[in-house]
Amino acid sequence: MSYNVFIRTISLTALLLAVALPLLGQTSAHAQSGTDDPPAITIGPDQDREFEKRAQSLETQLICPICPGETLDQSFVQISQDMKRILREKLQEGDDEQEIKDFFVARYGTSVLAAPPRTGFNLVTWVVPPIGVGVGIVVLLIVMRQMKRGSAGPVAAGVGGPATESELSDYLAEVDRDLLSDQPSDEPGEPENRSAGD
Amino acid sequence: MADLGTMSLLLALALAVYAGIGSVVGARLGSGDLIMSSRRSSYMAGVALAVAVGALVWAFVTHDFSIEYVRGHSDRAQSQAFTWVAMYAGNEGSLLYITAIFTIMSMVAIYVSPRRLEPSRPYIIAILMGITVFFLTVLVTLADPFAPAAFDDGRGVGVNPLLRHPGMFIHPPLQMAGLVGVAIPFSFAAGAMIAGQTRDQWLDAARISAIAVWAVLSAGLLIGAWWAYTILGWGGYWSWDPIENVAVMPWLVLTAFIHSIMVQKRRGMFRMWNVALLSMMFVLAQFGLFINRGGPVVSVHSFGASTIGSVFLGFMIFSLFFALAVFLWRAPSLKSDRPLESFLSREAGFLVNNFLFLGVTFVTLWGVLFPLFSEFANDETVTVSAPWYNQINGPILLAIVILMGIGPLLPWRRTTMPSVQRWLTIPIAIGLVTMALIWISGVHEMWAVIGFGSLTLVMSAVLEEWYRGTMAQRRAGHNFASGWWRMVSGNRPRHGGYIVHIAIIALGIGVIGTNFFQQRADVALAPGESFTLDEYRVEYVDTSNEERVDRISEWANVNVFKGDEQIASLAPWRAFYPVFNIASVRAAVHNNPLVDIPGVPHYLDPGLEDLYIVPSEFLEDGRVVLRISINPAAWWLWVSGPIFIIGTVIALWPAPALERRTVPARRRVPSTPQAVRSAGV
Numbered sequence: 068m069s070y071n072v073f074i075r076t077i078s079l080t081a082l083l084l085a086v087a088l089p090l091l092g093q094t095s096a097h098a099q100s101g102t103d104d105p106p107a108i109t110i111g112p113d114q115d116r117e118f119e120k121r122a123q124s125l126e127t128q129l130i131c132p133i134c135p136g137e138t139l140d141q142s143f144v145q146i147s148q149d150m151k152r153i154l155r156e157k158l159q160e161g162d163d164e165q166e167i168k169d170f171f172v173a174r175y176g177t178s179v180l181a182a183p184p185r186t187g188f189n190l191v192t193w194v195v196p197p198i199g200v201g202v203g204i205v206v207l208l209i210v211m212r213q214m215k216r217g218s219a220g221p222v223a224a225g226v227g228g229p230a231t232e233s234e235l236s237d238y239l240a241e242v243d244r245d246l247l248s249d250q251p252s253d254e255p256g257e258p259e260n261r262s263a264g265d
Numbered sequence: 266m267a268d269l270g271t272m273s274l275l276l277a278l279a280l281a282v283y284a285g286i287g288s289v290v291g292a293r294l295g296s297g298d299l300i301m302s303s304r305r306s307s308y309m310a311g312v313a314l315a316v317a318v319g320a321l322v323w324a325f326v327t328h329d330f331s332i333e334y335v336r337g338h339s340d341r342a343q344s345q346a347f348t349w350v351a352m353y354a355g356n357e358g359s360l361l362y363i364t365a366i367f368t369i370m371s372m373v374a375i376y377v378s379p380r381r382l383e384p385s386r387p388y389i390i391a392i393l394m395g396i397t398v399f400f401l402t403v404l405v406t407l408a409d410p411f412a413p414a415a416f417d418d419g420r421g422v423g424v425n426p427l428l429r430h431p432g433m434f435i436h437p438p439l440q441m442a443g444l445v446g447v448a449i450p451f452s453f454a455a456g457a458m459i460a461g462q463t464r465d466q467w468l469d470a471a472r473i474s475a476i477a478v479w480a481v482l483s484a485g486l487l488i489g490a491w492w493a494y495t496i497l498g499w500g501g502y503w504s505w506d507p508i509e510n511v512a513v514m515p516w517l518v519l520t521a522f523i524h525s526i527m528v529q530k531r532r533g534m535f536r537m538w539n540v541a542l543l544s545m546m547f548v549l550a551q552f553g554l555f556i557n558r559g560g561p562v563v564s565v566h567s568f569g570a571s572t573i574g575s576v577f578l579g580f581m582i583f584s585l586f587f588a589l590a591v592f593l594w595r596a597p598s599l600k601s602d603r604p605l606e607s608f609l610s611r612e613a614g615f616l617v618n619n620f621l622f623l624g625v626t627f628v629t630l631w632g633v634l635f636p637l638f639s640e641f642a643n644d645e646t647v648t649v650s651a652p653w654y655n656q657i658n659g660p661i662l663l664a665i666v667i668l669m670g671i672g673p674l675l676p677w678r679r680t681t682m683p684s685v686q687r688w689l690t691i692p693i694a695i696g697l698v699t700m701a702l703i704w705i706s707g708v709h710e711m712w713a714v715i716g717f718g719s720l721t722l723v724m725s726a727v728l729e730e731w732y733r734g735t736m737a738q739r740r741a742g743h744n745f746a747s748g749w750w751r752m753v754s755g756n757r758p759r760h761g762g763y764i765v766h767i768a769i770i771a772l773g774i775g776v777i778g779t780n781f782f783q784q785r786a787d788v789a790l791a792p793g794e795s796f797t798l799d800e801y802r803v804e805y806v807d808t809s810n811e812e813r814v815d816r817i818s819e820w821a822n823v824n825v826f827k828g829d830e831q832i833a834s835l836a837p838w839r840a841f842y843p844v845f846n847i848a849s850v851r852a853a854v855h856n857n858p859l860v861d862i863p864g865v866p867h868y869l870d871p872g873l874e875d876l877y878i879v880p881s882e883f884l885e886d887g888r889v890v891l892r893i894s895i896n897p898a899a900w901w902l903w904v905s906g907p908i909f910i911i912g913t914v915i916a917l918w919p920a921p922a923l924e925r926r927t928v929p930a931r932r933r934v935p936s937t938p939q940a941v942r943s944a945g946v
Contacts, residue, residue, distance in 0.1 A: 123785065130648050136506055138650060140785075141499040143881040143892075151787070178646040182653035183635070188643040192635050196628045196657045203627075207620050211613060214534075214605035 122155050125164060128182070129154070132175045267332050270320035270411040274361075277313035277368070278401040280306040285394035292387035292460075300387050304375060307390055310397060311372035314365035321352045321361060321410055330421050333414040334358055340421035342815040347429060353437050354424045356558065356573075357410035362438070364400035367445040371397065374449045374474055381466045382457065389456030396448055399580055407573045423815055426842045426849040432492030436485055440512060443482025444550050447515050450475040450522070451547040451588070454540050458591045463598040465529065465536070471543065472526045473917065479519045480913040486516065487906050494902075498850040498879040500785065500894040502902065505654040510629045511553035517629070518546040521622035525615050527758075531677060532612060533602030537592075540599060542619070544588035549626070551581035556633070607679030614672035621665045628657050655780075663716060666773060669766055670696075670723035673759075674730070691729055696722030713781040720773045727763045753915065761916025768909030771901045778874075778898025785894035791887060795826075798893050801876050802826040805889055809836075816840045821880040821889045825855060832857075837891075839880045852879045856900055872900020 123140065129150065131142040139147045139154075150171070157167045171179045183189035284307035291299030321334075325348045330336040338354045339347075353359040371393040378386060404410070450471040457467035489509075490502035503509060522542040528535045555577035605612055632649045639647045674688045700718035708714060731749065738748030753760040788796045795804035806822040820836040835853035842849065854877050858870030874897040882890040 119786070128652055130650065136504070136648065136650060138504075141497065141501060141504065143498065143890075148882075176646060178648045181648055181650040182656070183639070183647040183649060188639065188645070189647060191638075192631075192647075192649060192653065193657075195631055199627055199631070200624050200661070203620060203624060207616065211605060211608060211616060214601065215608070216604065 118158065121164075122151075122158055125154050125158070125167060126151060128164075128168070128180065129171055130179050130181050132179055138181050266320045266324045266327075266329055267411040267413065270317045270324070271409070273313045273317035273320065274401060274405055274411070277310045277317065277364075278398065278405060280310040280313060281368070281394045281397040281401060284310060285391045285398060288387035288390040288394075292384075303387070304390060307368075307375060307394055308372050310394070311365075311368040314361075314368050318352065318361060318365045321358060322349060325349070325351045328421065330419060331414055331417045332410075333412045334410045336414045336417070336421045338422070338424050340423035340815060342813060343424060343429065347424065347433065350434050350437075351424050352410075353441070354428050354433075357404070357408040357412075359437070359441065360400065360404055360408050360558075361410050363441050363445050364397060364404060366438070366442045367400065367448065368393075368397045370442065370446055370449060371452075374453070374470075378453070378470055382453070382462065382470060385453075385457040385460035385462050385467065387456075388459040389452050392452040392455055393448070396445075403573060403576055407576065423842070423844055426816070426840065426845055426847050427496060429849070430492055430496050430851075432488055432496075436488040436492050439481050440485030440489060443478055443485050444512060444515060444553055446474075446478035446481060447519060447546050447550045449478060451543045454543045455588065455591050458540065458595040461595075461598075463536075463595055465533070468526065468530055471539075472523065472530065475519060475523050475526070475543075476913065476917055479516070479523055480910065480917075482512075482516050482519065483909065484906065486512065487903075487909075491903055494899070495852050495854070496850065498852060498881065498892065500779075500783065500852070500877045500879075500892070500896055502779075505629075505632070505651045507633050508553075508557060510633050511549075511556045514626050514629055515546050515550045515553060517622050517626045518542055518549060521619040522546065524622075525619050528612050528615050534605070534612060535615075536599040536601060537596055538619070540592055540595075544592055547588060548581060548585045549630075551577070551584045555581050609675065609682070609685065610679050611672065611675045611677050614668065614675045618665070618668055618672060621661055621668065624661050625658050625665075628661065629654070632657075659712070663712075663719060666716070666719045666723060666769075669769065670719065670726045673763070673766075674726055688729070689726075692722045692726040695725040710781045713777050716773065716777045720770050720777075723766060724770050727766060731760075731763070757918055758916045761912045761914070761918075764912030764915060765909050766912075768905040768912060771905035771908060775898050775900070775902030775905070778901065779896050782897040783894055785892065787881065787890060787892050789884060789888045789890045796891075796893065799895055800827055801893075801895070803876075803878065803891070803893055805891070808883060808889065815844060816842045819880070819883050821878075821883075821891065823853075823878060823891070825876060827857075833876075835878055837878045837880050839883065850879050850881070852877050854878075854899075872898065872904070875899040 126140040127138050129139045131137050131139055131144065131147040131150070133146055134142050134144060137147075139151055154167050154171075157170065162170075168180060177183065177189070183192045185193050284303040287299050287303035287306070291297070291303060323329075324332050324335045325339055326345075328335070328339070328341055328348075334355060334357050335351075338358065339351045343351075351358075353362040375386070375390055375393065378389065382389070453467045453471040453474065457463065493504075494500070494502040522539060525535050525542065526539055529539050555574060558574055558577050607613065632654055635649050636647055639645055670692055671689065674692075675685065696718045699721040700714050703714050703717055731752070734752035735745060735748045738751050739745065741748075743751060784799055786796065786798050790796060790803075790805035792805060792807050795802050797803075802825070804824045804826065806824060808819055808821055810817065810819040812818075818838060818840040820838050822834070822836050824831055825833040825835060833855045835855060837853035838851040840849050841847075854875050856870065856872050857874050857876060859873040860871050862870050874895050877892075877894045877896050877899075879892045880889050881892050884890065
């Protein structure tokens with residue numbers, strides 16, 4: 068890496084971090100949530116952050132049974148407040164996440180889970196997107212290879228209109244492009260460009 | 266007013282039918298007069314619909330409760346300002362709004378359509394008016410907003426409390442206009458296909474209208490997110506709700522289109538693909554309408570179970586077949602002018618971009634549809650919600666961000682690895698250094714670190730190019746500011762695009778910050794008690810309340826301390842509406858600024874984190890339940906809006922006629938390769 072590049076890297080990083088870091092420093096410097104002034108807490112005792120974090124993560128994975136598609140953390144109706152309380156009690160008793168989810172599924176059905184379980188038929192939800200994307204990548208590569216080979220061939224003149232019109236517009240398009248390509252490349256990265264930053 | 270409204274609707278219907286049929290017949294018979302008269306009657310249909318909207322708005326403003334729709338969606342108690350916008354609060358009125366705004370946008374589109382599209386214009390008019398006729402038929406037969414009330418007791422029911430928010434003035438109109446507006450670029454392309462103008466004559470019209478619609482839709486989505494943030498009371502702004510999903514899917518395809526259309530414009534490639542994208546987008550917008558109007562999914566946003574869902578489903582299927590037929594008919598004449606020269610080229614970059622955007626679209630569509638499959642195939646109700654979307658779409662979105670840094674640096678046609686390296690070294694180095702520093706500073710959320718690193722990569726790639734371009738202008742004797750501006754105005758679409766990318770970076774900072782670093786607590790406090798979350802101490806002082814005809818409002822007055830210093834007094838609000846049995850909240854948000862600019866309101870200062878307080882419940886014993894959360898970087902979500910509007914305006918701003926015609930780039934700014942470089946797209 069040349070000296071110039073090095074200097075530029077450093078100064079740009081500094082500039083960007085000047086904006087980004089204070090932001091992160093703040094978010095990372097989280098002390099424990101204060102217990103010096105213990106208030107009455109509706110939802111579970113606020114013993115330690117780790118516990119609250121686990122409880123809150125569960126809240127985002129369960130749906131309020133009576134609200135349209137809202138997770139527990141989004142909802143304040145009575146039933147979801149109760150569920151928040153129950154899940155904290157169970158966490159405290161030492162149940163793990165799966166046990167708590169199973170408990171609510173037994174009560175309210177699978178739809179209480181914010182994301183379908185990765186078992187049985189519901190596995191389909193999870194595997195279709197990766198398969199779809201995988202197939203898409205293959206198709207994309209095949210298409211790109213074909214395009215690269217120039218399988219487009221000669222322009223099918225005359226299809227969909229009088230041949231003259233089509234040819235004329237082809238010609239005009241060619242002229243347009245020539246006009247445009249009259250200028251040197253407008254691209255970054257062309258080797259001919261004397262790098263302006265030097 | 267009801268009579269005027271109904272008459273306007275019928276008149277608009279007649280005009281639209283005439284315009285649609287007349288223009289096609291005129292084109293077939295070669296009758297310029299008939300086409301012209303059809304064109305004018307399509308304008309008049311827009312005028313008639315504007316009158317119908319005016320009639321409904323007037324009925325609301327004057328509390329004309331003899332109209333059922335007015336009675337059902339307003340009352341005398343609500344503030345007068347909201348009566349002006351109450352017309353789109355329900356199914357019938359919003360449908361009228363959609364029809365009117367669509368027809369008026371069509372009117373503008375037809376009016377400004379370029380002369381080279383002359384042969385296609387009758388078909389474009391016919392497609393646009395066909396859509397208008399469909400909407401109007403539904404309005405007149407199934408969802409008449411002017412239907413008389415069964416009884417008129419002089420009082421209205423009132424509007425849904427969640428809609429009484431400043432967002433109501435701007436989010437629904439933009440959102441709905443954007444969603445129906447996607448039909449306009451589609452009509453340009455489809456009309457040109459039908460007329461046989463398959464050689465890019467439609468390109469500029471479709472591209473410009475697509476960018477305009479895209480801007481409207483993006484603004485609508487962003488303002489909707491802000492609305493949700495302040496009123497839904499949980500500190501979020503996007504929950505992958507089905508209605509949000511169907512609104513974002515056309516946006517995703519549209520985003521893919523406004524990228525890949527550049528390849529067609531510059532290189533004469535991807536013609537077939539671009540027409541296919543427009544068709545997909547159009548059908549997805551119809552799908553959204555169907556889901557929205559009595560579709561089979563549950564959502565906070567839907568208009569309730571209305572019976573017209575099946576009509577929209579039918580129209581969607583019809584649209585699908587129509588688009589498919591037009592596409593298959595003309596596909597043979599949509600061949601590319603030239604092959605793809607290299608995988609290492611901007612063309613290839615745009616292809617990958619399209620692939621990723623369609624990937625997100627596909628995943629989202631799958632998430633919306635799976636619960637229905639599950640119910641039919643497996644007889645089990647399941648929920649597909651935020652955790653699923655975040656896990657599946659998250660990585661694809663990250664890939665899009667990374668591509669956003671690399672793609673613009675790839676030149677057209679082909680390049681070599683060394684020259685790519687030369688341009689990418691600095692951005693990638695900055696990205697990696699940033700990740701390392703963030704990790705060292707104590708943030709160990711892997712995805713957040715990678716995300717921030719990628720955003721820095723994009724930002725530094727843009728800055729690198731701007732730096733080089735500006736320095737070139739400086740050597741030509743301009744100072745930094747004017748040099749930068751000359752570079753930008755040398756190629757507005759490109760640099761406008763970069764500014765939009767910067768807006769996406771701001772959005773990304775907000776999304777990562779709020780998703781990975783939010784802290785929250787639900788606490789019940791008695792007066793005088795306080796709770797400490799992170800470094801904020803929130804003290805509950807007392808409650809003030811107010812009773813009105815339609816609602817009981819309560820404010821929780823709280824003081825916020827940081828250390829020993831009081832930084833704010835806030836009064837988050839909660840109101841109960843007995844008629845609806847709905848409570849509505851308004852969060853109090855204190856933005857803790859990164860930089861405190863004296864004399865500027867605190868919410869305009871560059872934001873560090875929001876302290877967000879909502880009273881979720883007032884208890885009998887005098888205590889109040891508060892949801893207190895710290896939402897880091899939420900400010901960046903909203904600041905992305907103005908940046909991105911600036912970028913879009915720059916990208917769309919027409920180049921002076923002279924520049925467009927003759928491209929005398931070399932003469933204008935002599936001797937600097939950079940200046941010339943930035944003259945093309």
